[in-house]
Amino acid sequence: MSVISLRLPxxxxxxxxEVAREENISINQLIALALAEKLSALNAEEYxxxxxxxxxxxxxxxxxxxVPDVEEAMVSAIHEERVSYSIGAxxxxxxxxxxxxxxxxxxxxxxxxxxxxxxxxxVPGNYVRPDRTNQNISRAHFAEAFSMAxxxxxxCVQHLRGPSYIYAILMDDRxxxxxx
Numbered sequence: 001m002s003v004i005s006l007r008l009p010x011x012x013x014x015x016x017x018e019v020a021r022e023e024n025i026s027i028n029q030l031i032a033l034a035l036a037e038k039l040s041a042l043n044a045e046e047y048x049x050x051x052x053x054x055x056x057x058x059x060x061x062x063x064x065x066x067v068p069d070v071e072e073a074m075v076s077a078i079h080e081e082r083v084s085y086s087i088g089a090x091x092x093x094x095x096x097x098x099x100x101x102x103x104x105x106x107x108x109x110x111x112x113x114x115x116x117x118x119x120x121x122x123v124p125g126n127y128v129r130p131d132r133t134n135q136n137i138s139r140a141h142f143a144e145a146f147s148m149a150x151x152x153x154x155x156c157v158q159h160l161r162g163p164s165y166i167y168a169i170l171m172d173d174r175x176x177x178x179x180x
Contacts (some may be wrong), residue, residue: 006031022133024115024154024164093179096143102175103128103142113168114154121169130165137162145170150180 008016020030104123112118119132127136141160148156151171157163169175 018133022135022162022164023158024113094177096146099146099170099175100139100142102177103169106172106174109174111165111168111172113164115164119165119168121165128162128165128169130162133162133165135162137165142166142170150176 016027016030020027023030025033107123108120110118110120117132119130121128121130123129126139128139128142129136138161141162145151145157145160145166149170151157151167154163154167157166160166
């Protein structure tokens with residue numbers, strides 16, 4: 001592992017400190033993740049161009065010719081099943097809409113993150129805005145996390161915006177209501 005010295009404007013350093021605290025990771029981890037994401041984005045175009053050059057149109061069309069035709073009704077049923085799963089529909093329990101209404105109903109109340117920090121939130125639209133940050137957490141991120149409930153820890157929703165807030169809200173007894 002390498003060590004680097006980094007000069008940051010105070011405002012960026014303070015914001016990095018806030019985000020790292022909210023996400024329950026160190027500033028070093030936050031910077032390493034941010035740099036890895038940026039490098040990945042920069043390398044993506046080159047990678048896709050390399051993969052495209054290796055492609056063989058004739059082989060692709062030959063493989064596609066082997067795929068059986070699927071009736072439109074079957075495609076529609078598969079799509080509906082995926083949509084149902086993606087919005088967090090559970091077979092034995094509430095659907096995500098009911099959970100979202102619970103989240104709205106408890107707006108402004110005190111919630112506690114896993115490490116004990118307290119916060120309140122507002123729901124000004126299709127997103128939640130915790131009072132300890134200026135980031136908005138979309139309804140879609142809550143739906144995705146709900147599809148995985150019960151959440152064993154914050155790490156399983158680390159790929160979403162505001163994972164510690166999502167975890168704190170979804171795993172709170174007022175929102176869970178003994179459903180998961």
